[in-house]
Amino acid sequence: MYPSTPAQVGVLDGSIALVGHPNVGKSVIFQRLTGQHVTISNYPGTTVEVTRGVVPSLLGAVLIDTPGVFTFPPQSEDELVTTRVLLNEPLQAVLQIGDAKNLRRTLLLTVQLAEMGLPLVLVLNMMDEAGARGVEVNHQLLAEYLTCPVVPTVAIKGLGLQELVEVVKHADHPHFRLTYPAEIEAALAEVSLRLPYAPITPRALALLWFSGDTVSETWLKEHLDQSQFAELCEIRHSLQLSFVEPLLSVIQRIRLDYVQKAAKATLVSTGADAKKRPLDLGHLTTHPLWGLFFLAAILGAILWFVGIFGAGILVELLEERLFYGVINPWVIGLVTRAVPFPLVVDFLVGEYGQWTMGVTYAFALIFPIVTTFFLAFGVLEDSGYLPRLAALSNRFFHAMGLNGKAVLPMVLGLGCVTMATLTARVLESKRERILVTLLLALAVPCSAQLGVVLGMLSAISLQATLIWGGVVVMVMLVVGWLAARLLPGERTSLLVDLPPLRLPLVSNVVVKTLARLEWYLKEVIPIFLIGTAIMFGLDNLGLLDWLIHTGEPLVAGWLGLPPEASAAFIMGFLRRDFGASGLFVMQSQGQLNPVQVVVAMTTITLFVPCIASVLMIAKERTWQTAAGIIVTIFPLAFLVGGLLNRLLLWIGWGAS
């Protein structure tokens, strides 16, 4: 079969990387191998999640679940991380998870991994689906073609995993070598001598760099001095001169030819002549008309689960009943009795106290929302619906310089803007991430705010609601359109794989949600405490009153609102729905007329999102980006509000 000089069992140093296309069951295999002990964290220097877990059956080796990758050199920011794992982590083995029914696509990646020379195992997963479609693979022969073991599995049923563990224990370096055109071979030989030690073979590293990969370029710059790197660049440059086509295309073609040969030899049956399956649900979800019905139903379900069940019922239970009713009075009493200094008491349990504001917000208000949110997100992620949603909504986002993949954060923003900012990482380029973050902060109201806003507007008339909605959507389109033209870089056209719709595995969703919640507890709650401390400082130094006072001319003069409303806008920065609630009280006391309500609601919807999401933007992007977004949004919200006020007064709306 494959050449195997058994690796020393027991001496397991370094981790094992799971690599593969998206949606081939990587996370299911990961979960089956590691059990419940996983940690999700951002890969150093990026905002991309990498999950790590310990495999008990492999003497506690650490398994790394990398983001799905289609080919090297990587295209999206997620995929870059996978290359970085291969180049920088001490790895004892690489497990490629492949889709058995799409053998040729799988093999293109296998060939590239095998060239890297790390001990490799190819896992042909979803053998059951392949069987159902009439695909049969001769995996013994395939192993000979690839010089690495091939293990067929059905991960979702746990089939083949026992064998996989055994094979991984004995995994060895593959002796795989493709022959490239003579010019490339000569250049490879020359470059290999000058390369520093790398975890992957010098040949693979050089090929990766010849293909124009940025990760290996950064790596080379770090490990070589300037003159050495310049020599390499010289070699690559003169090599390119011997070909009309880009090097990447030449290299890729050799690999594709080999893949085609291997696939032809090892595919016992391709399933091409299997009888056509009847129309399935998947096709309806991307249909121009029926797709929209599906979308409406799914959106409705998510908004109900996160917005009404999570943000309504659960928050009510936890905040009103548990915290304000039981825990907080007890804590306040305890602290007041135990601490003699009034300032410290105030810091802990006062209006902007660490416990009464920081901890209460984090656990009573946000915790239930993010839990329901992560659950809904996990189900959606595992069902295979998200790529279809992206395909369906592509046209709408085209106008804003984005592609369909932006739909995800935008829709989730209606639940909670802070959490949605986090999911902007699914987008391919930095430019798109910034655009989406800006639009989220500007025009997408979170569920908490949406409830108050809709309540106030519907009390006036349907027309008021339509004016508000129309203005907000219009601002979003105009700002998106403008920002897309101002930001450097090009829009990437949509290209996504549409996996078949599947029923998510309950255990997988639960484990993922728990791991994400742990991340939330560790990283987000400190932010809440810091934010509360800042508010406490502002209040104690008298700056808060000063800010409210300074804002009066703007609020009263330009927006035409009563001066008391400026307090609501300051509160609105702390949490958007707080600001809206302040205005709600004013409306119920009869201090606002219909025009003022519409203007105030529009302004506060566009206004800077809550402090939590500003901190999240700063954490996910940079402080400069967060500052830039605030500086854009703040005048814009007031400009639109003021113009709307003038327009409504001019046409005499709501005067009767």
Place this chain on the structure above:
Amino acid sequence: MTTFMACPLCGHTFNPAEEPGCATCPLHSGCTLLVCCPACGYKTVDAHQSWLARMALSLMPGAQFNGGDGHMEDRGRRFPRFFRRRGRHRRWRQLMHNQNDAGWRLTLLDVPPGHRVKIEGFATHLSPARKSQLQAYGLVPGYWVEVLQHSPVTVVKIDHSEVAMENDLAGQVWVAAGDPGQVASEE
């Protein structure tokens, strides 16, 4: 011309484009919907020409013109008719963007849903990185793919996977129209 229909009255098979039976009618110019059977003169409707009928069909995924409306389908030979309709838009687009680098090429965008074609290559101005990405998704010169839909985006089936791409991108993938009979022998 490529589509044949059977007269619902006498059963004579004819090609509506070649037999404008009502050419003598003074209202004939611009009228493509109604056709007359050259054998018996029976006047019937050519549903292929109606955008309303096409739209209704697009709402019924899987449905096809056949039997019921008197058309005899010849899948292999139906291509050029569709291309001609699409071709107008394409030539316009090429003029607008000055992409006419290789003359008139058939692309994925021109292939009507439900047909299999062989990938030939990519537009020359496509970046190598994008090209390698398309190849990684399975759009490799020499592979056969089946086009499933064009709206709202183009979806193609490659082996047993489906890939969605913007129509823009689909217009940069060159294909060769072939005889569907060859499909079995491709692998």
